[in-house]
Amino acid sequence: MISQTTEYALRAVVWLAANPEKALTAQQIAEATRVPAGYLAKVLQGLSRAGLLHSQRGLGGGFTLARSPAALTMWEVVQAVDPLRRIKSCPLGFEAHRAELCPLHQQLDDGLAMIEKAFSACKISKLIDPSHPSSPLCAYLPKAKAGTNGRRSKR
Amino acid sequence: MISQTTEYALRAVVWLAANPEKALTAQQIAEATRVPAGYLAKVLQGLSRAGLLHSQRGLGGGFTLARSPAALTMWEVVQAVDPLRRIKSCPLGFEAHRAELCPLHQQLDDGLAMIEKAFSACKISKLIDPSHPSSPLCAYLPKAKAGTNGRRSKR
Numbered sequence: 001m002i003s004q005t006t007e008y009a010l011r012a013v014v015w016l017a018a019n020p021e022k023a024l025t026a027q028q029i030a031e032a033t034r035v036p037a038g039y040l041a042k043v044l045q046g047l048s049r050a051g052l053l054h055s056q057r058g059l060g061g062g063f064t065l066a067r068s069p070a071a072l073t074m075w076e077v078v079q080a081v082d083p084l085r086r087i088k089s090c091p092l093g094f095e096a097h098r099a100e101l102c103p104l105h106q107q108l109d110d111g112l113a114m115i116e117k118a119f120s121a122c123k124i125s126k127l128i129d130p131s132h133p134s135s136p137l138c139a140y141l142p143k144a145k146a147g148t149n150g151r152r153s154k155r
Numbered sequence: 156m157i158s159q160t161t162e163y164a165l166r167a168v169v170w171l172a173a174n175p176e177k178a179l180t181a182q183q184i185a186e187a188t189r190v191p192a193g194y195l196a197k198v199l200q201g202l203s204r205a206g207l208l209h210s211q212r213g214l215g216g217g218f219t220l221a222r223s224p225a226a227l228t229m230w231e232v233v234q235a236v237d238p239l240r241r242i243k244s245c246p247l248g249f250e251a252h253r254a255e256l257c258p259l260h261q262q263l264d265d266g267l268a269m270i271e272k273a274f275s276a277c278k279i280s281k282l283i284d285p286s287h288p289s290s291p292l293c294a295y296l297p298k299a300k301a302g303t304n305g306r307r308s309k310r
Contacts, residue, residue, distance in 0.1 A: 002156075007246070092189045093189070103284060103287050108162070108165075110273065
């Protein structure tokens, strides 16, 4: 349902949201989110082009979120890199179905509409909720262990 | 969200459900559903292997649905050809997240769960509901015009 590219983009955005103190390099984000560096570089370019990230070259440079995690939704990230396309007209091109989709394509579009609604309602800030036992991304160990052998303790 | 393969499989199943009188050849189904014949042949093989279609060789042979449209769901068709996989464990492989997904992967899985629920509740018979203005597949013209220039009138 969600492409590899979208999943990687969401991981990167969540990681940046959870680590706002300074710009992070593509390599740092790739390691934390366990995404191949070359693949992630392209995903980060896509997010930057879509205006979701700021990037700065040079020493101390890297990527930061262009918007507050509280003002950015999962849906916007999905649509920025590998958009889910609602079914607006008959995929078979039947003119006669312009006014109304057939039940099959209506059902498929209803599924897409549910996903759009759920992901539009989910702010990135919700995904880094510190009260969640496994927050904010898989790269973190649960808080009980953080600081002992969690990735965070090494940074 | 739904792959090309899945969309084609659903078209084929809906077409067979709407035309139960006799077996249809791959070529007939490909034309009606506007799917490239070579591609559709593979999709039909997949559906047959999954036990959703019966196929019979020779004169008068072809494909028929193995089950009643009232006993077959959209979800079963999706899962037969290009399954949507629920997220059961951390995609980053973190042992510490075995017990509970992080909020990102939980949210993604919640989306998958919604689709599973909706498509599981949708029987193929619902997709060929004759009371629908554009039923049962895009290859049909609306009932008002059927019998004049609709595909059905040519068969």
